[in-house]
Amino acid sequence: xxxxxxxxxxxxxxxxxxxxxxxxxxxxxxxxxxxxxxxxxxxxxxxxxxxxxxxxxxxxxxxxxxxxxxxxxxxxxxxxxxxxxxxxxxxxxxxxxxxxxxxxxxxxxxxxxxxxxxxxxxxxxxxxxxxxxxxxxxxxxxxxxxxxxxxxxxxxxxxxxxxxxxxxxxxxxxxxxxxxxxxxxxxxxxxxxxxxxxxxxxxxxxxxxxxxxxxxxxxxxxxxxxxxxxxxxxxxxxxxxxxxxxxxxxxxxxxxxxxxxxxxxxxxxxxxxxxxxxxxxxxxxxxxxxxxxxxxxxxxxxxxxxxxxxxxxxxxxxxxxxxxxxxxxxxxxxxxxxxxxxxxxxxxxxxxxxxxxxxxxxxxxxxxxxxxxxxxxxxxxxxxxxxxxxxxxxxxxxxxxxxxxxxxxxxxxxxxxxxxxxxxxxxxxxxxxxxxxxxxxxxxxxxxxxxxxxxxxxxxxxxxxxxxxxxxxxxxx
Numbered sequence: 001x002x003x004x005x006x007x008x009x010x011x012x013x014x015x016x017x018x019x020x021x022x023x024x025x026x027x028x029x030x031x032x033x034x035x036x037x038x039x040x041x042x043x044x045x046x047x048x049x050x051x052x053x054x055x056x057x058x059x060x061x062x063x064x065x066x067x068x069x070x071x072x073x074x075x076x077x078x079x080x081x082x083x084x085x086x087x088x089x090x091x092x093x094x095x096x097x098x099x100x101x102x103x104x105x106x107x108x109x110x111x112x113x114x115x116x117x118x119x120x121x122x123x124x125x126x127x128x129x130x131x132x133x134x135x136x137x138x139x140x141x142x143x144x145x146x147x148x149x150x151x152x153x154x155x156x157x158x159x160x161x162x163x164x165x166x167x168x169x170x171x172x173x174x175x176x177x178x179x180x181x182x183x184x185x186x187x188x189x190x191x192x193x194x195x196x197x198x199x200x201x202x203x204x205x206x207x208x209x210x211x212x213x214x215x216x217x218x219x220x221x222x223x224x225x226x227x228x229x230x231x232x233x234x235x236x237x238x239x240x241x242x243x244x245x246x247x248x249x250x251x252x253x254x255x256x257x258x259x260x261x262x263x264x265x266x267x268x269x270x271x272x273x274x275x276x277x278x279x280x281x282x283x284x285x286x287x288x289x290x291x292x293x294x295x296x297x298x299x300x301x302x303x304x305x306x307x308x309x310x311x312x313x314x315x316x317x318x319x320x321x322x323x324x325x326x327x328x329x330x331x332x333x334x335x336x337x338x339x340x341x342x343x344x345x346x347x348x349x350x351x352x353x354x355x356x357x358x359x360x361x362x363x364x365x366x367x368x369x370x371x372x373x374x375x376x377x378x379x380x381x382x383x384x385x386x387x388x389x390x391x392x393x394x395x396x397x398x399x400x401x402x403x404x405x406x407x408x409x410x411x412x413x414x415x416x417x418x419x420x421x422x423x424x425x426x427x428x429x430x431x432x433x434x435x436x437x438x439x440x441x442x443x444x445x446x447x448x449x450x451x452x453x454x455x456x457x458x459x460x461x462x463x464x465x466x467x468x469x470x471x472x473x474x475x476x477x
Contacts, residue, residue, distance in 0.1 A: 038096065040095045074098065082094040106120045108179075108180045124173075125172060126170075138184060143159055144156070144183055188261040192218035194265075200218055211255075211259065215267070226291075230242035232257055232266075233265075270292070271292040273350065274287060277355045278355070280310075282357050296349060311357065311359060313334070314358050317347070361441075362442075366392065368449070387436050404423070406419055406422075408443065
């Protein structure tokens with residue numbers, strides 16, 4: 001009988017016996033405890049037996065004694081049983097089939113309601129076996145879970161992602177013989193109080209965590225970080241200020257102060273006022289809810305600061321009328337504070353105030369031998385002179401006559417303008433301030449062209465051109 005015919009007969013016999021084909025053909029199946037085996041000995045039906053593999057991995061064979069089969073494939077087990085029967089039979093022919101494969105098992109230990117061993121169904125995951133074990137005995141955020149796998153492999157399970165965030169990626173698929181272990185994290189009992197959090201109360205916070213995690217457990221802030229005030233009270237009577245802006249807006253890890261047992265995190269809303277910052281000299285004008293007692297300089301910073309052409313010396317506060325009084329307009333000079341870094345005005349904004357920073361209205365005009373002639377806002381510097389204005393227009397060009405610069409100054413209606421001659425070249429050379437007069441709103445600067453021949457710029461090219469023309473006309477030396 002050839003090999004193919006033998007296989008066909010084996011399959012047919014197996015079908016008649018009602019055995020699963022997958023189990024019959026699984027020559028690579030490794031035997032283990034709880035497998036139910038059918039052992040047959042050819043020509044010796046009295047030795048045929050159905051037997052379970054014991055917990056020690058052995059089976060009891062009639063007239064063959066105890067035979068260890070754990071870790072063997074079916075063909076290897078057949079050879080070993082046949083070897084055991086050779087003591088009483090001549091050339092025994094043994095056939096073994098797996099009638100009922102052992103169930104795949106996983107074990108769940110630790111902080112669950114019903115720890116134990118469970119059958120592992122195909123495709124089952126961590127959430128499935130935790131449910132079979134009665135669920136967690138505690139909060140997910142206060143426990144850690146590890147899967148211990150064959151070969152010494154340890155796989156961590158994120159219980160917060162699994163139970164609270166419902167992240168499918170955290171629901172790992174299990175393998176036979178996995179051990180799912182859930183243990184309690186070391187925790188600190190802390191308290192979160194105040195009207196600026198959603199759910200104040202006492203919490204068991206995992207050891208080593210800080211303010212960020214405590215705020216999350218309390219439901220987060222009810223106010224913007226900028227108007228919240230947080231203080232950490234320790235059991236020893238000391239306190240620490242918590243920077244909510246650094247925690248929420250810049251995610252500065254150094255601001256996440258670590259909590260100790262018994263700490264109280266108190267979060268309150270600062271008293272706030274609605275103020276307005278407007279004007280063409282403001283980068284992002286608008287309305288702002290700010291802490292009471294904000295200075296004008298701080299208010300300008302809230303609005304993104306000032307534009308390049310902001311009239312900082314012309315700023316003012318428009319204060320809402322009170323008790324039938326007219327609106328009050330309060331001049332504010334912001335220049336020294338924001339441009340020089342000096343102490344700013346002590347003026348505090350009140351609820352409803354509007355800080356207005358206009359654009360510079362004063363202008364000077366520059367014409368003549370400059371790179372970019374035109375009209376320009378006059379910067380709010382202490383002394384803006386003629387040389388500064390030329391620089392504002394991109395500087396002079398090659399043929400500029402800086403010794404004879406004219407400043408044309410208006411004198412009033414019906415009056416001829418005054419023309420002032422200045423020697424900017426002398427100012428630049430010797431620092432003579434009388435030749436760099438301070439400009440006024442409406443002044444016009446004219447930079448004339450020099451009257452000297454431009455030897456290298458015009459005469460030399462002309463002579464060169466004439467020489468070339470003469471060469472071609474036959475005028476050669």
